């Protein structure tokens with residue numbers, strides 16, 4: 001055969017025989033592709049990171065996507081032994097997380113909200129209840145804890161073998177000792193995978209190569225944002241009390257996690273396993289492991305473990321009474337935010353990634369499930385934004401990854417505040433006005449590598465953030481920014497927006513079929529339009545300016561640059577009739593908004609900015625000072641205003657011109673948090689929360705942006721079919737009563753008479769209406785304004801009332817500027 005007996009063709013080739021790759025193979029086989037899927041492993045199954053994992057299956061995760069993925073895995077693993085006959089060693093001992101302070105409890109409450117809405121069983125415990133579950137625990141200094149009865153730990157190698165058995169039983173093929181050396185695109189759009197045993201052509205490739213992710217990526221020109229970090233755990237000698245408990249048939253104690261001490265502990269053969277997440281753990285395999293590496297461990301570093309060993313000893317005194325049997329120090333794959341990347345690679349067709357897994361034993365099941373859905377059905381079925389490979393961009397270079405991945409590892413157990421911003425690798429991408437903003441008191445956050453102002457510290461306030469699950473110091477700063485913007489005029493730097501141009505003779509036809517709204521007919525017209533997925537859910541949101549008959553300027557969320565632009569590229573005709581031009585780094589954006597914004601702008605431009613000359617939802621090329629500007633009359637805060645898009649090099653000229661002209665008008669800068677507060681008052685949705693592929697565009701109540709009768713567009717048929725079948729959810733705006741110091745953060749359970757009827761997708765305080773607001777998805781029968789529901793915020797239940805959309809200025813009079821005299 002010339003191919004060492006190996007198949008020469010397959011529908012899918014999975015590279016990597018760790019638990020993640022084998023699970024992908026298993027799920028593809030389960031979808032009916034068994035006879036046509038092949039897995040290639042250069043050594044033995046599990047010989048990468050999988051064999052030495054501690055096997056914990058924590059359901060806990062702050063991300064909605066990861067929560068869903070983990071939940072699926074735990075359920076699957078429970079059933080796998082029965083299905084395959086291969087024991088997987090699932091010990092469902094439960095999982096106990098301790099809290100040593102109130103902020104940690106807030107984190108657990110916020111997590112529990114997500115858990116509740118996705119159906120994960122989590123219980124709150126007092127210190128006395130903790131003692132009952134974990135009699136060897138010293139509960140001093142604890143304020144409480146949470147318990148997951150459904151998770152525990154598993155034997156990773158056995159799990160992998162069970163998945164392999166299940167895959168083989170459905171016809172899938174596994175070639176061990178077969179190394180992939182190179183991958184080439186074939187002229188027919190498929191892939192040629194070259195191995196040391198021969199070549200295979202296939203339609204799809206899945207890269208699940210663990211610590212080799214960057215080397216595999218390099219074969220196809222991808223810079224994959226994964227570099228592993230060293231991770232250790234300690235196995236101890238047996239302890240008499242644990243042995244006694246075992247012998248007397250007492251139940252095994254659950255996996256114990258002291259988040260504030262950054263370690264976990266579980267029983268193992270009458271002794272303990274202690275796993276810390278240390279500070280200072282270095283990245284490893286920065287330029288890849290040795291291609292021949294298998295079952296590789298590093299020299300242990302006891303000094304790094306010491307503080308965690310001490311913390312564990314004081315929490316579980318018995319731990320001090322046992323000797324260390326062995327220390328495992330292995331590579332654990334990481335990404336800058338600690339979540340894996342699962343889904344399509346960017347800029348390539350049919351190349352899939354399931355890489356960067358730091359909880360790969362836990363995530364493998366769900367990752368394989370969604371990848372198989374995506375590949376076989378064309379779309380995932382859950383919102384995968386939190387694990388999207390395209391959530392990172394070009395900025396995630398090798399040296400950035402070293403800093404960020406070490407930081408992500410060291411921060412696994414920190415309190416995951418909703419407004420947390422991490423310092424490593426910053427500042428990296430800065431707009432020209434960055435220094436000016438800083439001098440004005442800007443407190444920055446980072447999105448997609450860009451520094452963006454979250455808020456301004458003024459009037460003697462320390463120029464630093466104050467993270468919390470509740471209203472904190474920046475609440476008053478944001479109030480001032482909103483007040484000034486709504487009374488005078490504010491300026492917001494939105495240079496981080498993703499921008500591009502779609503042009504060419506086929507541009508109009510392509511875009512018209514790509515988005516659900518009608519395109520602006522007139523040159524200079526603006527519209528908000530959505531690209532749906534094939535199932536009619538919302539994938540991307542664009543502001544589109546028609547620049548010419550055959551050219552359109554598209555703006556979308558900065559954090560989604562790679563995702564949105566890759567999505568465009570996937571659907572663009574390949575015949576050269578449409579061109580894509582990346583403009584993100586070339587164009588800056590300053591938003592000027594507020595009732596005096598026209599007056600201000602009119603002082604620095606000769607262009608006529610009147611309602612007649614430049615109405616709401618139109619754009620014009622104007623000159624500000626001496627700089628060319630594309631002035632688009634839209635904004636995300638609901639005031640009269642313009643987004644001033646300009647070639648980046650003019651930014652400070654424009655910035656200075658505005659501030660020189662605006663002093664007596666009260667021009668002041670505002671930040672992202674003020675913008676966010678104002679968007680809730682306008683019921684403006686955001687991709688990733690209110691807009692998601694899990695909800696149809698009608699469920700997100702985007703009807704006015706859907707032109708179902710304009711002809712074919714992406715997702716149209718499925719969207720209409722879903723409406724005809726009856727929608728399951730509807731987006732509502734909620735007014736939350738009697739909150740004291742905390743607003744909804746999103747993922748809060750919405751209940752009626754104790755039954756879950758929906759979830760809040762986001763929330764905050766609306767300073768212009770003086771109310772705590774939330775947006776949420778509810779069953780349609782609860783969507784009528786006036787309906788009263790309950791909302792859970794940080795463990796407390798509040799009354800919330802459904803209100804009409806856009807509590808602030810529902811008729812958009814401010815945006816339209818009706819009635820006010822033109823300057």
Ligand SMILES: Cc1cc2nc3c(=O)[nH]c(=O)nc-3n(C[C@H](O)[C@H](O)[C@H](O)COP(=O)(O)OP(=O)(O)OC[C@H]3O[C@@H](n4cnc5c(N)ncnc54)[C@H](O)[C@@H]3O)c2cc1C
Pocket residue numbers: 015016017018019020021040041042043044045046047048049050051052053054055056057178179180181208209210211212216231232233328329330331332333354355357358359360361362363
């Ligand atoms: C000390 C330690 C403890 C851990 N504990 C836990 C835990 O308790 N719970 C948990 O969920 N996770 C844990 N993890 C993480 C877990 O081990 C990983 O997330 C998981 O094993 C990743 O699986 P994988 O399949 O992605 O990678 P791997 O298991 O590394 O598999 C990748 C495979 O790809 C193969 N490969 C690479 N390149 C090629 C090529 N070119 N051709 C062919 N084959 C190739 C490799 O040989 C390897 O077998 C732990 C990790 C460490 C280091």
